[in-house]
Amino acid sequence: MTEPSESTRALRVYLVDDHAMFRAGVRAELGAYVDVVGEASTVAQAVAEIAAKQPDVVLLDVHMPDGGGRAVLEALRRTQPEVKFLALSVSDAAEDVIGLIRAGARGYVTKTISPEQLADAVRRVADGDAVFSPRLAGFVLDAFAARPDVPVTDPELDLLTNREREVLRLLARGYAYKEIAKELYISIKTVETHVSNVLRKLQVSNRYELSRWAADRRLV
Amino acid sequence: MKTDSGPEPQVKVPPPPRRLYRDPGNRIVAGVAAGIAAHLGLRTAYVRVGFIVLLAANGLGALLYAAFWAVLPTQAPAVPRRRVPFLQRAALFALAIGVIILRVQLGGFGDDLSLIALLALVAFGAGVIWHQADPGRRRRAAEPSAVPSPAPAPVATPAVPVSAPEAVPAAAAAAASVAEARTAEVESLGDRRWFPVRMIGGGLLVVVGIIGILGFLAPMGPNGFGATLTGLLFGLLALAGLVLALAPLFYRVFGQLREERVARIREQERAEVAAVVHDQVLHTLALIQRNAGDTTSVVRLARGQERTLRNWLYKPATSPTERFSAALEQAAAEVEDTYGISVETVVVGDAATDDRVAALVAATREALVNAARHAKVGTVSLYAEAEDEKLSVFVRDRGAGFDLSGVDDDRHGVRGSIIARMRRHGGQAEVRSTPGEGTEVALTLPHSGRDSS
Numbered sequence: 001m002t003e004p005s006e007s008t009r010a011l012r013v014y015l016v017d018d019h020a021m022f023r024a025g026v027r028a029e030l031g032a033y034v035d036v037v038g039e040a041s042t043v044a045q046a047v048a049e050i051a052a053k054q055p056d057v058v059l060l061d062v063h064m065p066d067g068g069g070r071a072v073l074e075a076l077r078r079t080q081p082e083v084k085f086l087a088l089s090v091s092d093a094a095e096d097v098i099g100l101i102r103a104g105a106r107g108y109v110t111k112t113i114s115p116e117q118l119a120d121a122v123r124r125v126a127d128g129d130a131v132f133s134p135r136l137a138g139f140v141l142d143a144f145a146a147r148p149d150v151p152v153t154d155p156e157l158d159l160l161t162n163r164e165r166e167v168l169r170l171l172a173r174g175y176a177y178k179e180i181a182k183e184l185y186i187s188i189k190t191v192e193t194h195v196s197n198v199l200r201k202l203q204v205s206n207r208y209e210l211s212r213w214a215a216d217r218r219l220v
Numbered sequence: 221m222k223t224d225s226g227p228e229p230q231v232k233v234p235p236p237p238r239r240l241y242r243d244p245g246n247r248i249v250a251g252v253a254a255g256i257a258a259h260l261g262l263r264t265a266y267v268r269v270g271f272i273v274l275l276a277a278n279g280l281g282a283l284l285y286a287a288f289w290a291v292l293p294t295q296a297p298a299v300p301r302r303r304v305p306f307l308q309r310a311a312l313f314a315l316a317i318g319v320i321i322l323r324v325q326l327g328g329f330g331d332d333l334s335l336i337a338l339l340a341l342v343a344f345g346a347g348v349i350w351h352q353a354d355p356g357r358r359r360r361a362a363e364p365s366a367v368p369s370p371a372p373a374p375v376a377t378p379a380v381p382v383s384a385p386e387a388v389p390a391a392a393a394a395a396a397s398v399a400e401a402r403t404a405e406v407e408s409l410g411d412r413r414w415f416p417v418r419m420i421g422g423g424l425l426v427v428v429g430i431i432g433i434l435g436f437l438a439p440m441g442p443n444g445f446g447a448t449l450t451g452l453l454f455g456l457l458a459l460a461g462l463v464l465a466l467a468p469l470f471y472r473v474f475g476q477l478r479e480e481r482v483a484r485i486r487e488q489e490r491a492e493v494a495a496v497v498h499d500q501v502l503h504t505l506a507l508i509q510r511n512a513g514d515t516t517s518v519v520r521l522a523r524g525q526e527r528t529l530r531n532w533l534y535k536p537a538t539s540p541t542e543r544f545s546a547a548l549e550q551a552a553a554e555v556e557d558t559y560g561i562s563v564e565t566v567v568v569g570d571a572a573t574d575d576r577v578a579a580l581v582a583a584t585r586e587a588l589v590n591a592a593r594h595a596k597v598g599t600v601s602l603y604a605e606a607e608d609e610k611l612s613v614f615v616r617d618r619g620a621g622f623d624l625s626g627v628d629d630d631r632h633g634v635r636g637s638i639i640a641r642m643r644r645h646g647g648q649a650e651v652r653s654t655p656g657e658g659t660e661v662a663l664t665l666p667h668s669g670r671d672s673s
Contacts, residue, residue, distance in 0.1 A: 093533070093534045112562075134564055134566050134601060134603065135564070135566050137566070138566035138567065138568050138603070141568045141605070142568045142569065145568070145569060169603070169605070172566045172568070172603045172605075173601060173603040173614045173616055173660075174564065174601030174603070174616050174618075175616075
């Protein structure tokens with residue numbers, strides 16, 4: 001345990017991925033930072049074991065046979081509100097990413113992320129914050145871009161504030177939270193609040209294009 | 221007829237199977253006369269006059285014209301549409317009026333006229349339906365709408381590439397200009413929307429024509445019109461029974477056809493996947509095994525393959541010469557390949573390219589190369605955003621960094637290729653670097669009109 005965080009005990013993490021090799025890799029990499037309490041390769045196994053083991057954070061693969069990460073989220077979201085989900089995937093497809101966030105994941109990172117960054121992301125998600133990879137930040141900016149053809153029904157949910165936009169831009173540029181805070185002269189806590197707000201908007205906004213947008217994008 | 225102003229270029233159809241076509245590219249009504257003239261090697265005007273003169277024979281000219289129109293396939297015009305000189309149009313029109321008046325003066329048209337008119341109606345209705353199935357229609361829809369060129373273009377206009385009708389949506393993704401393909405798609409969509417109208421309209425015309433002909437011929441029979449109607453009714457009943465009896469058969473045949481089509485499409489898709497996996501992925505894996513000792517090459521190979529596969533899976537194919545985002549991604553890919561680093565590319569929005577945008581992409585590339593060469597890190601972030609009034613690009617690395625004041629004026633990379641280039645095109649470049657923490661190059665270019673497509 002190189003880095004004992006605020007919490008006194010190590011975070012309990014559960015892995016869901018259908019690639020055994022990848023699970024073994026993550027287990028080895030994360031072992032130094034967190035307590036990996038179990039792993040599953042199928043949706044059914046994951047649903048059963050997560051309910052039983054009550055981990056702090058679940059690392060969830062997007063693409064799996066029989067429904068993928070989304071099926072796991074939908075099965076557990078209601079009954080296990082305490083468990084936080086972090087999507088971990090190689091997929092770059094916008095509908096996968098946005099779909100998982102809207103199903104309730106607290107963040108999205110790609111599988112090429114370094115072990116330190118992944119451990120950091122897990123800690124952040126466990127604390128109730130959101131984790132956006134640069135690519136996800138880009139997707140969100142795109143999805144919430146002002147467009148004349150999209151009516152805004154609820155400005156509170158359907159639009160990003162300028163500050164949130166700035167934070168997302170810096171995230172997309174590869175800035176860490178600490179660097180964003182320094183750049184915008186705000187505290188790290190404020191950055192986290194902004195990102196969490198964006199996540200909430202992404203999850204509950206009914207903006208037409210959030211469901212349609214990904215599909216539209218593919219048609220370009 | 222003193223109307224042929226200047227030599228009329230004759231559209232010679234290239235020899236192999238010499239078939240008779242309609243030539244809508246050179247038409248007054250539907251291009252039948254022009255097609256026949258081209259086929260026979262006559263002057264178009266002669267054929268036109270011939271049709272008009274035949275009008276005198278109880279309207280035979282009109283019937284022939286309608287019949288030819290119904291059965292002749294059109295040919296994708298090798299020459300953009302020419303306007304027939306106004307003088308010739310006027311003269312032909314006057315001639316037609318003259319012929320009709322003359323004929324009326326000579327004792328009017330006989331009963332046969334209505335028969336011929338009805339036959340022409342049937343031919344016209346049939347034509348409306350048949351042309352629906354004519355691939356030439358779709359093909360013409362796929363061309364950019366004929367440009368009205370002021371001067372009659374010579375025959376040597378390049379032949380229009382003929383694509384299979386099914387290929388139209390697929391072609392949109394391919395290299396061809398997106399806009400052009402899109403109009404083609406829209407037009408063929410419009411075509412499809414008109415399909416029922418044409419089918420029903422054409423069918424009605426044919427039915428009305430046939431009933432008319434029957435009604436016209438019937439009074440000669442002993443029982444007159446009533447009997448004909450009864451006969452017609454029975455005929456219709458018989459037809460309905462036949463349709464009812466054969467419907468399941470037809471349904472099954474159609475179902476089979478549809479299934480075969482689906483299977484064929486699936487097979488094509490599978491072949492495409494196999495091609496990608498075989499040509500690229502297996503190849504790369506083999507290369508990785510052979511270079512197992514050389515970490516840099518392995519990383520480079522894996523990264524290159526990942527990029528190709530990702531693009532193939534998730535990204536619509538757009539041309540780097542047309543779209544800002546595609547151009548940036550191409551630049552990033554080149555740098556990745558050359559320097560064995562990975563460039564995390566995030567692009568928000570998109571824009572069409574022009575010279576200035578191309579300069580921005582070139583400056584971006586230079587910034588990426590600098591980062592790859594000097595930062596000594598494996599990953600560089602590239603973020604670009606197309607907004608309403610400007611394009612911004614940020615290239616960031618967490619590498620060695622440098623002291624800006626320490627850069628000599630003769631170092632071409634930063635000053636010439638990035639800062640001066642951006643300034644030349646009305647943009648700005650800002651370089652921020654801290655030794656030990658990394659470098660960020662910010663490029664902005666004022667730009668008109670975000671293009672969200």
